[in-house]
Amino acid sequence: MFLSPWVLGATVLTLLPMAVSLYLSFTDYNLFDPPSWVGLRNYTQMFTEDARLYRSVGNTLLYVFIAVPLQLALALAAALALKSMRRGRSFYRSAFYAPSLLxxxxxIALVWRAIFNDGGTVDNLLSGVGVHIGGWVNQPGWALLSVALLTVWQFGAPMVIFLAGLQQIPQEMYEAAAVDGAGPWRKFASITLPMLSPVLFFNLVLQTIQAFQVFTPAFAISSGRGGPADSTLFYTLYLYERGFTSSHMGYASAMAWMLLLAIGIVTAVLFRTSKSWVFYANEEGG
Incomplete structure (x- = not known):
């Protein structure tokens, strides 16, 4: 009885739409006429005829490889700074977490676009020190980086998780290491990182999954077109374009299922490789 509201919501809002999407991925559907069955044509077209699809995959992978490591590194650095802070910790923790909410x-994406536009704040600051790039959002080589930096700026959520993990590390381990003559870097490499590895793994999986689904920043910065020169054409943005702009909803549904499969494979690989670097204190021999 208590579970029934959740079961009803999951069925109506998640499972049923997924089943409909799976059916539509094997059809030609334009949102207006009844769907017609085409079998595997949408999937074969994705891999053999759609060059922009491969461009969107490349952009998405590059974005993930840039944004996720930088975001986690900044989140961990902020968490380490907050852990050692004696006064004002609550204020700075809230201030750092706010971008994750906004x-x-x-x-915020439109404001970010204005900041990195031609004549924007970043352009003026760089011009003041003799670096003339122009508007990042108008340069094919810099537009994707501007989107990645918006994700990096939202480091508050993983930072809070890192901070909770740091507070669970026994202080006695650091004191014992200090007695043995270990310095700050040695303590970080031999104590902090191994003890924090489960939290690091959790954040890595969570942020990687979210990065593969990036949409709003790219849509706002490129005005929904993935420009300039398709440099911000991420997979989800191209999916939206095919489904709602071109009215090829069957093809977009096939793209969505391929994205789900790709995220599942990446997550499985992360779990598989985690056995070699994630340390759990309750493991035998740990």
Whole structure:
């Protein structure tokens, strides 16, 4: 009885739409006429005829490889700084966490676009020190980086998780290492990272999954076109374009299922490789 609201919501809002999407991925559907069965044509077209699809995959992978490591590194650095802070910890923790609440909104993405536009704040600051790039969002080589930096700026959520993990590490381990003459870097490499590895793994999986689904920043910065020169054409943005702009909803549904499969494979690989670097204190021999 208590589970029934959740079961009903999951069925109506998740499982049923997924089943409909799976069916539509084998059809030609334009949102207006009844879907017609085409079998595997949408999937074969994805791999053999759609060059922009491969461009969107490349952009997405590059974005993931840039944004996720930088975001986690900054989150860990901020968590380490907050752990050693004696006064004002609550204020700075809230201040650092705020971008994670606001960064996914369209309004923040539009502000970010204005900051990195030609004549924007970043352009003026760089010009003041003799670096003339122009508007990042208008340069094919810099537009993707501007989107990645917006994700890096939202480091508050993984930072809070890192901070909780740091507070669970026994202080006695650091004191014993200090007695043995270990310095700060030695303590970080031999104590902090191994003890924090489960938390690091959790953040890595979570942020990687979210990065593969990036949409709002790219949509706002490129005005929904993935420009300039398709440099910000991420997979989800191209999916949206095929489904709602071109009205090829069957093809977009096939793209969505391929994205689900890709995220599942990446997550499985992360779990598989975690056995070699994630340390759990309750493991035998740990």
């Amino acid at each position: 960064g996914a909104s369209m309004s």
